[in-house]
Amino acid sequence: MPDNRYEKTPRPGQERYVAPPEEVKVGVIDAVDTSEAPSSLWADAWRDMRHRALFWVSAALIVFVVLMAVFPGLFTTTSPTECHLEDSLGGPTAGHIFGFDKQGCDIYARAVYGARASVTVGILSTVFVVVIGTLIGAIAGYFGGWLDTVLSRFTDIFFAVPFVLAAIVIMSLLDDRNALVVAVVLAVFGWTSIARITRGAVLGVKNNEFVTAAKALGMSRGAILGKHVLPNSAAPIIVYATVALGTFIVAEATLSFLGIGLPTSTVSWGGDLDKAQESIRIAPEIMIYPATALALTVLSFIMMGDVVRDALDPKARKR
Amino acid sequence: MLWYIGRRLLQVIPVFLGATLLLYGLVFLRPGDPVAALGGERGLSPAAELAIREAYHLDQPFFMQYLYFLKGVFTFDMGVTFTGRPVVDVIAQAFPVTFQLALMAIVIETVFGIGFGLYAGIRKGKLFDSTVLLWSLLLISLPTFVIGFVMQAVVGVQLGWLPITAGRDPDFISLLMPAIVLATTSFAYILRLTRTSVVENITADFVRTARAKGLPRGKVMTRHVLRNSLIPVVTFIGIDLGNLMAGSIVTEGIFNINGVGGTLYQAIVRGENVTVVSLSTVLVVVYIFANLLVDVFYAVLDPRIRYA
Numbered sequence: 294m295p296d297n298r299y300e301k302t303p304r305p306g307q308e309r310y311v312a313p314p315e316e317v318k319v320g321v322i323d324a325v326d327t328s329e330a331p332s333s334l335w336a337d338a339w340r341d342m343r344h345r346a347l348f349w350v351s352a353a354l355i356v357f358v359v360l361m362a363v364f365p366g367l368f369t370t371t372s373p374t375e376c377h378l379e380d381s382l383g384g385p386t387a388g389h390i391f392g393f394d395k396q397g398c399d400i401y402a403r404a405v406y407g408a409r410a411s412v413t414v415g416i417l418s419t420v421f422v423v424v425i426g427t428l429i430g431a432i433a434g435y436f437g438g439w440l441d442t443v444l445s446r447f448t449d450i451f452f453a454v455p456f457v458l459a460a461i462v463i464m465s466l467l468d469d470r471n472a473l474v475v476a477v478v479l480a481v482f483g484w485t486s487i488a489r490i491t492r493g494a495v496l497g498v499k500n501n502e503f504v505t506a507a508k509a510l511g512m513s514r515g516a517i518l519g520k521h522v523l524p525n526s527a528a529p530i531i532v533y534a535t536v537a538l539g540t541f542i543v544a545e546a547t548l549s550f551l552g553i554g555l556p557t558s559t560v561s562w563g564g565d566l567d568k569a570q571e572s573i574r575i576a577p578e579i580m581i582y583p584a585t586a587l588a589l590t591v592l593s594f595i596m597m598g599d600v601v602r603d604a605l606d607p608k609a610r611k612r
Numbered sequence: 613m614l615w616y617i618g619r620r621l622l623q624v625i626p627v628f629l630g631a632t633l634l635l636y637g638l639v640f641l642r643p644g645d646p647v648a649a650l651g652g653e654r655g656l657s658p659a660a661e662l663a664i665r666e667a668y669h670l671d672q673p674f675f676m677q678y679l680y681f682l683k684g685v686f687t688f689d690m691g692v693t694f695t696g697r698p699v700v701d702v703i704a705q706a707f708p709v710t711f712q713l714a715l716m717a718i719v720i721e722t723v724f725g726i727g728f729g730l731y732a733g734i735r736k737g738k739l740f741d742s743t744v745l746l747w748s749l750l751l752i753s754l755p756t757f758v759i760g761f762v763m764q765a766v767v768g769v770q771l772g773w774l775p776i777t778a779g780r781d782p783d784f785i786s787l788l789m790p791a792i793v794l795a796t797t798s799f800a801y802i803l804r805l806t807r808t809s810v811v812e813n814i815t816a817d818f819v820r821t822a823r824a825k826g827l828p829r830g831k832v833m834t835r836h837v838l839r840n841s842l843i844p845v846v847t848f849i850g851i852d853l854g855n856l857m858a859g860s861i862v863t864e865g866i867f868n869i870n871g872v873g874g875t876l877y878q879a880i881v882r883g884e885n886v887t888v889v890s891l892s893t894v895l896v897v898v899y900i901f902a903n904l905l906v907d908v909f910y911a912v913l914d915p916r917i918r919y920a
Contacts, residue, residue, distance in 0.1 A: 361799070432638065449627045450630030450634060453899055454635060454892075454899075457855070458876075465881070539752075547755050547757060550862075551877070579734070591753035596749065
């Protein structure tokens with residue numbers, strides 16, 4: 294039986310209409326509306342984020358903590374290192390709202406001034422980690438081949454040494470300790486996750502059409518990596534870096550607590566927590582203030598990372 | 613499958629060599645001469661010093677020392693501590709304690725993390741979900757040692773429910789509080805991980821199909837939703853085993869446990885290089901093999917990985 298499905302006469306309204314070639318210009322069909330910039334990933338994310346309360350809460354907390362780290366004088370006029378032993382473990386009084394610790398130092402002033410150490414270490418190690426990790430991950434992912442094999446094994450080696458263990462071993466070797474040293478030590482063994490994330494992201498981006506187009510246009514490999522591949526792989530790196538900043542602050546506090554972080558002369562939340570635990574049986578409330586300050590700071594960065602991740606992920610975006 | 617395991621095993625070799633060389637280099641670059649320190653104020657006689665240097669191969673160049681160390685690792689002869697105890701003995705005594713502690717922590721974090729995460733994921737957006745999410749964030753933000761001291765002061769001293777320190781030959785009860793403290797951070801991570809993948813899977817097509825064909829709700833949740841949500845969780849637990857063993861440095865210090873962490877920390881403070889390197893190597897080996905196990909397990913769960 295001959296197949297004559299296509300030869301049936303169409304019912305009214307079903308006739309196929311083919312426009313004559315001169316009726317619609319090709320240019321009109323292909324034209325893209327350029328009056329409005331295409332909404333980028335980041336613009337979409339921003340539109341999503343600014344409607345979320347969590348974003349504004351964590352942003353406010355971060356601004357507050359950073360302000361406290363840069364200008365502690367704005368928040369208190371009391372010196373954190375001016376301590377009188379006769380005030381030891383004294384309760385709150387006028388002008389000293391949180392009371393005094395064992396050495397008779399003002400707890401509120403120490404909580405304010407402690408922000409600087411934590412924020413400095415957190416930001417510095419995150420910057421180092423992002424630079425090292427992105428560089429190694431991007432080179433491994435983009436150039437591939439033997440370079441990828443070597444760099445990936447190199448990453449595996451650093452990944453195989455537990456982060457806390459390495460930090461403790463190195464810090465115990467050093468005599469001259471300050472925020473920069475702590476940040477470098479944390480970064481030296483903390484960059485592996487970023488390198489892996491970057492490598493994965495670059496591998497996903499580098500075969501896209503726009504990269505091929507850039508290659509065809511004669512752009513150099515380094516320029517393609519810097520202008521096209523990296524900006525398009527940035528999202529997961531930024532999300533991870535925000536969360537990592539929080540974990541670095543916790544790590545710094547842990548090192549200071551073990552007595553191998555910042556020197557005791559530096560006012561830091563970790564050091565204060567260590568001192569507070571000595572008198573936890575008689576005055577447990579002393580520990581609450583540096584612990585709350587530390588937890589709120591870390592919390593704000595982790596929450597920010599969460600919000601940014603949700604905003605960048607179209608699947609999680611609530612419309 | 614065998615091909616995949618073989619390939620992964622081959623990859624372990626350079627990682628093991630690199631990581632141990634890194635640790636060995638770190639520890640042996642530290643300033644100060646342990647042999648000179650051994651003599652104290654009076655100093656050792658030149659003959660004794662020479663004998664000790666020869667016995668520990670300290671007269672050899674760095675790389676030869678490293679090779680001697682590797683040989684020791686493979687023949688279970690890692691030298692002696694400053695007090696003359698074989699390092700292998702120290703490891704044999706410390707390792708089971710830490711292993712038990714880490715195992716208890718893993719059981720606690722897995723059971724509660726998956727349980728809470730599953731329930732929160734099912735009831736997404738409800739009060740339980742948001743409460744649990746907030747608490748998990750708080751647990752992640754607090755350093756382990758703060759949680760440890762608070763638990764010690766509240767549960768141990770004020771309520772008197774659990775012993776506050778473990779000491780020598782700890783039993784299950786005295787390790788319970790340290791295990792809970794050690795588990796808190798990972799518990800929060802597992803909870804969030806489980807919740808995220810449950811939320812993702814609960815709207816998946818295969819779950820709708822399972823429901824549509826009339827499977828009871830409980831069965832859909834355990835067989836379809838939970839099972840598929842466990843893949844990232846399993847990965848995390850494997851990697852976490854190594855972290856737990858390293859994290860025990862802080863926890864064991866707080867609760868006075870003679871495990872790998874406690875011994876390691878004391879060795880670092882005393883500058884006992886041999887003990888530090890040997891114990892760290894044990895930790896690194898555990899870490900590497902936990903990762904290997906995860907990869908193999910992962911390949912069993914998801915065949916696509918094997919051929920990648």
